[in-house]
Amino acid sequence: MVALAQHPPSADRLRAIDEFLDGAWADLARHDERLRGLAVEVRFDGGVAHLTGEVAEPGQLRLARDVVGRLAGVFGVWSRVRVGGRDPVVVDLGCGRTKQYPGNLGLDIFPAPGVDAVADLSRSLPLADDSVDVVFAVHILEHLIDFLPLVDEIHRVLRPGGVLHVMSPWWRHVNAVADPTHVRLLDVQTVKGICGQRPPGTPRWYPLHVGCDGASIFADLTPLADGDPEPTPAHLARFFD
Numbered sequence: 001m002v003a004l005a006q007h008p009p010s011a012d013r014l015r016a017i018d019e020f021l022d023g024a025w026a027d028l029a030r031h032d033e034r035l036r037g038l039a040v041e042v043r044f045d046g047g048v049a050h051l052t053g054e055v056a057e058p059g060q061l062r063l064a065r066d067v068v069g070r071l072a073g074v075f076g077v078w079s080r081v082r083v084g085g086r087d088p089v090v091v092d093l094g095c096g097r098t099k100q101y102p103g104n105l106g107l108d109i110f111p112a113p114g115v116d117a118v119a120d121l122s123r124s125l126p127l128a129d130d131s132v133d134v135v136f137a138v139h140i141l142e143h144l145i146d147f148l149p150l151v152d153e154i155h156r157v158l159r160p161g162g163v164l165h166v167m168s169p170w171w172r173h174v175n176a177v178a179d180p181t182h183v184r185l186l187d188v189q190t191v192k193g194i195c196g197q198r199p200p201g202t203p204r205w206y207p208l209h210v211g212c213d214g215a216s217i218f219a220d221l222t223p224l225a226d227g228d229p230e231p232t233p234a235h236l237a238r239f240f241d
Contacts, residue, residue, distance in 0.1 A: 008215035018044040051079035075211035076218030088133035127157040155203035166219040192240040210239035
């Protein structure tokens with residue numbers, strides 16, 4: 001079980017963590033034969049691993065994500081990687097003027113530079129089924145009284161093997177309550193509820209990585225299809241009580 005910090009790391013400590021992670025990843029890339037030849041670049045920023053580059057097939061990206069996510073000090077694993085010569089379709093929900101990566105498709109309720117489509121995130125997303133590879137929901141869920149319909153919509157639009165990246169204020173940090181537009185408080189255990197047993201027919205999720213830095217929670221989730229096995233207790237114990 002991952003211990004949660006009571007206070008977020010200082011800027012100096014985060015820089016030191018990133019420096020450690022840079023070295024740890026470089027060492028893994030040199031010595032893990034499975035990683036040799038993978039044209040995946042990994043950059044660490046505040047304990048979040050950013051993956052870019054290109055791989056031949058989805059299993060290679062999943063491998064890189066899994067290995068990076070096992071490093072101590074990684075809070076989330078975000079990616080924009082080409083697979084099989086195809087650029088990923090990446091959607092930024094509630095992006096405003098800032099996208100996580102240039103070239104992402106930005107959706108927001110208000111028009112602004114960088115917003116490619118105006119959409120009310122409390123309603124259906126203007127995206128086709130199985131049409132998206134990555135969805136970023138960064139500082140979004142805490143603004144919705146009921147965010148499960150949006151999570152279900154993201155499940156609908158993600159392709160098999162796609163990933164939802166969540167970042168939200170941790171309920172015990174002042175940032176969670178300092179913004180009066182925040183209407184929900186979230187914890188790592190909230191993600192456990194999203195991935196847990198829900199009514200039959202409800203979209204199901206597999207947690208790839210879940211973390212907390214003392215200020216924010218991070219979750220990388222991939223959709224489960226009908227018939228896919230549930231995550232094992234051993235896997236869930238990595239992240240949840």
